[in-house]
Amino acid sequence: EPEVTQTPSHQVTQMGQEVILRCVPISNHLYFYWYRQILGQKVEFLVSFYNNEISEKSEIFDDQFSVERPDGSNFTLKIRSTKLEDSAMYFCASSEWGTSDSGYTFGSGTRLTVV
Amino acid sequence: AQSVAQPEDQVNVAEGNPLTVKCTYSVSGNPYLFWYVQYPNRGLQFLLKYITGDNLVKGSYGFEAEFNKSQTSFHLKKPSALVSDSALYFCAAQDNYGQNFVFGPGTRLSVLP
Numbered sequence: 001e002p003e004v005t006q007t008p009s010h011q012v013t014q015m016g017q018e019v020i021l022r023c024v025p026i027s028n029h030l031y032f033y034w035y036r037q038i039l040g041q042k043v044e045f046l047v048s049f050y051n052n053e054i055s056e057k058s059e060i061f062d063d064q065f066s067v068e069r070p071d072g073s074n075f076t077l078k079i080r081s082t083k084l085e086d087s088a089m090y091f092c093a094s095s096e097w098g099t100s101d102s103g104y105t106f107g108s109g110t111r112l113t114v115v
Numbered sequence: 116a117q118s119v120a121q122p123e124d125q126v127n128v129a130e131g132n133p134l135t136v137k138c139t140y141s142v143s144g145n146p147y148l149f150w151y152v153q154y155p156n157r158g159l160q161f162l163l164k165y166i167t168g169d170n171l172v173k174g175s176y177g178f179e180a181e182f183n184k185s186q187t188s189f190h191l192k193k194p195s196a197l198v199s200d201s202a203l204y205f206c207a208a209q210d211n212y213g214q215n216f217v218f219g220p221g222t223r224l225s226v227l228p
Binding site: 004006035041042043044045091093104105106107108109 | 151158159160161205217218219220221
């Protein structure tokens with residue numbers, strides 16, 4: 001069964017450093033997403049991406065965040081200057097269509113710890 | 116604004132007993148509704164969905180959910196719980212205009228042997 005792959009599984013970084021979280025969506029999917037889950041809290045939408053541009057973003061997704069699809073397979077989330085409150089599990093997801101009949105396929109997540 | 120509520124933070128049930136994890140939603144139009152499960156140190160896994168048609172939807176691992184439009188609910192159910200069902204369960208909703216998912220806060224299910 002096709003999977004969404006995320007690397008690394010765990011990233012520890014110092015406050016103020018830049019981090020890049022990587023995702024390989026399912027190959028025939030056209031829509032890509034990032035979500036995050038702060039420990040003990042609900043899953044929150046960050047951003048959606050289609051046709052090489054952001055289609056929607058939440059209030060959380062401020063100027064410190066950016067997304068990119070640098071090649072035909074990867075989809076990255078960059079945090080320019082990490083803050084302690086960026087510590088969370090970050091999930092990448094992809095779907096074939098924007099209103100996916102089967103729901104999104106999520107990766108296993110990257111746990112980001114900012115110290 | 117769209118929202119999804121899961122009124123119980125924690126549900127405890129004995130193995131072999133039926134389980135219910137509750138979800139209510141507030142979505143414009145006709146919603147698409149989903150349940151996801153998150154096992155420890157794992158990503159979100161799709162369980163089942165309601166798009167249209169029969170109100171009772173069957174999904175993975177013996178789970179089912181019932182869409183009730185009048186009560187705006189989509190409760191997750193299983194006739195006989197297993198210890199291995201212990202996990203965090205998320206209800207999610209999406210309107211049929213293609214807007215992004217809204218997740219509920221999650222309900223932790225503990226199935227006791």
